[in-house]
Amino acid sequence: MDSAPLTTGTGTTAERKTAFDLARFMPYRLAVLADEVSATIAQVYVDRFDLNRDQWRILAWLGNHRDMQAKEVARLAGLDKMQMSRALARLEEVKLVSIKPDTQDRRGNVLQLTKQGRALYEKITPLVIAREEYLLASLTPDEIASLDTIIAKLRRQAADLKARG
Amino acid sequence: MDSAPLTTGTGTTAERKTAFDLARFMPYRLAVLADEVSATIAQVYVDRFDLNRDQWRILAWLGNHRDMQAKEVARLAGLDKMQMSRALARLEEVKLVSIKPDTQDRRGNVLQLTKQGRALYEKITPLVIAREEYLLASLTPDEIASLDTIIAKLRRQAADLKARG
DNA sequence: TATTGTTATACTCTATAACTATA
DNA sequence: TATAGTTATAGAGTATAACAATA
Numbered sequence: 001m002d003s004a005p006l007t008t009g010t011g012t013t014a015e016r017k018t019a020f021d022l023a024r025f026m027p028y029r030l031a032v033l034a035d036e037v038s039a040t041i042a043q044v045y046v047d048r049f050d051l052n053r054d055q056w057r058i059l060a061w062l063g064n065h066r067d068m069q070a071k072e073v074a075r076l077a078g079l080d081k082m083q084m085s086r087a088l089a090r091l092e093e094v095k096l097v098s099i100k101p102d103t104q105d106r107r108g109n110v111l112q113l114t115k116q117g118r119a120l121y122e123k124i125t126p127l128v129i130a131r132e133e134y135l136l137a138s139l140t141p142d143e144i145a146s147l148d149t150i151i152a153k154l155r156r157q158a159a160d161l162k163a164r165g
Numbered sequence: 166m167d168s169a170p171l172t173t174g175t176g177t178t179a180e181r182k183t184a185f186d187l188a189r190f191m192p193y194r195l196a197v198l199a200d201e202v203s204a205t206i207a208q209v210y211v212d213r214f215d216l217n218r219d220q221w222r223i224l225a226w227l228g229n230h231r232d233m234q235a236k237e238v239a240r241l242a243g244l245d246k247m248q249m250s251r252a253l254a255r256l257e258e259v260k261l262v263s264i265k266p267d268t269q270d271r272r273g274n275v276l277q278l279t280k281q282g283r284a285l286y287e288k289i290t291p292l293v294i295a296r297e298e299y300l301l302a303s304l305t306p307d308e309i310a311s312l313d314t315i316i317a318k319l320r321r322q323a324a325d326l327k328a329r330g
Numbered sequence: 331t332a333t334t335g336t337t338a339t340a341c342t343c344t345a346t347a348a349c350t351a352t353a
Numbered sequence: 354t355a356t357a358g359t360t361a362t363a364g365a366g367t368a369t370a371a372c373a374a375t376a
Contacts, residue, residue, distance in 0.1 A: 020290040022225040023241070026297050026312075027199075027206045032243060033316050033323075034192075034199030040326040041192045052365090060187040071334070076188070078197060082368080085336060107334040107375045125185040131326060132191050138318040146311040147191075151198050153303040158198075161205040161296060217342090236357065247345080250359060272352045272357040 037135065044127045049120060054079055054087040055096075056124075062097065062113045063121035069102060070109040096120060202300065209292045214285060219244055219252035220261075221289075227262065227278045228286035234267060235274040261285060 022028050038053075045056040057077035062068060074084040088111070091097040096117035102108040113121060136144060187193050203218075210221040222242035227233060239249040253276070256262040261282035267273040278286060301309060 020225065020229055020294060022222060022229070025225075025293075026301060027202045027293075028222075029316055030195075030199045031203050033320055034195045036320055036323040036327070037192045038196050040323050043327070043330065054366095057187060057193075060185065060190075064185055064187070080368090081335060082337095083366090086366090089336090102334095105334085105376070109335075128190075128192075129185060134326060135319055135322045136191060138322045139315060143311055143315050143318075146308055147315050150304060150308050150312050150315075151194055153308075154300055155198055155201055157300045157303045158201040158205050161299060162201070162208070165208065234357095245345090246358060247360095248343090250357095251343095254359090267357095270353075270357085274358075 040131055040135070041128050044131065045124055048127075049124060052087070054083050055091055058084075058087055058091060058111075059096065059113070059117065059121055059124070062111055063118065063125065066112055068111050070099070070111055073111060091117070205296055205300070206293050209296065210289060213292075214289060217252070219248050220256055223249075223252055223256060223276075224261065224278070224282065224286055224289070227276055227282065228290065231277055233276050235264070235276055238276060256282070 042053065045051045045053075051059065054077070057079070058073055061073050061076055070084060070088065073079075074081060077084075079087065088097065088099060088109075092099050095114050098112045098114055099109050100112075102110045139147070207218065210216045210218075216224065219242070222244070223238055226238050226241055235249060235253065238244075239246060242249075244252065253262065253264060253274075257264050260279055263277045263279050264274050265277075267275045304312070
């Protein structure tokens with residue numbers, strides 16, 4: 001896949017008409033980047049620990065916040081109720097997560113890492129943190145700060161576009 | 166889904182052990198961002214024009230470079246030969262792309278947009294360019310330049326990690 | 331009636347490999 | 354032998370909706 005600078009929106013309409021270049025199209029470049037970066041993390045949780053992305057996200061949240069409501073984890077991890085249900089079924093089957101009815105509201109479930117789940121979490125997190133650090137090590141502090149701002153701004157614009165259809 | 170600053174890699178190991186926070190994890194945040202941004206573009210080519218992502222990418226390349234080899238388009242669009250074969254079958258079926266054996270090397274195919282394909286391309290590109298411009302309008306020129314650098318640097322680091330396993 | 335979660339179903343995608351044809 | 358592309362097949366993931374239990 002090619003690499004190229006971002007389009008800047010400064011061309012005239014006439015120029016743009018024949019100048020649409022996927023390689024310079026920001027949404028495409030972001031998708032390619034995110035895929036490649038995600039793949040470096042997935043190498044850890046998929047290849048070494050046989051979790052899929054949804055299962056890993058749930059494990060990650062539960063490792064940092066014990067006794068969470070299933071609904072809350074789903075919201076935080078960006079999973080719908082079906083993805084959540086399937087991922088949890090697998091995590092419970094392999095005894096990484098315990099699922100208990102919420103005593104406050106028995107429609108919901110309360111989740112907790114098992115001892116094994118906690119051990120796996122403690123094993124995986126240093127590995128993925130090391131990978132994140134390796135990725136970020138190529139950036140200057142200013143660039144890291146910029147990336148933070150850029151992500152926030154683009155997410156807001158994307159949310160606006162989505163809302164407008 | 167939550168928003169939060171990126172981790173910076175400055176914490177001690179002891180701090181990090183209990184501080185892994187998916188919401189601040191750069192690979193996760195990039196994945197969420199790319200999904201949201203891609204969705205705003207997909208609203209155009211999926212919802213309004215019934216193309217999937219692979220078909221859209223092929224159309225986009227062919228719109229800008231006529232008479233391309235199928236293999237070259239696949240490489241540029243980041244598609245493997247099976248994705249390419251399926252997407253092309255559909256594009257040919259709906260008469261957006263013509264597929265002809267390469268006269269130089271009859272194992273390969275040469276692709277071209279049909280008149281209808283060209284018309285669709287001319288219809289879609291202004292819409293997706295407008296969306297890209299809306300997204301980028303929230304960024305300063307410095308941030309747009311930073312994003313360019315950041316994408317290039319992170320892709321290089323990701324490629325390094327991938328190569329090492 | 332609304333919410334949490336499960337199950338059913340069909341559909342789409344993906345990954346692997348076998349296969350054809352050309353070189 | 355290697356390459357471009359297709360076909361076959363099974364597995365994974367996705368989307369929709371019907372359903373049960375609880376509120």
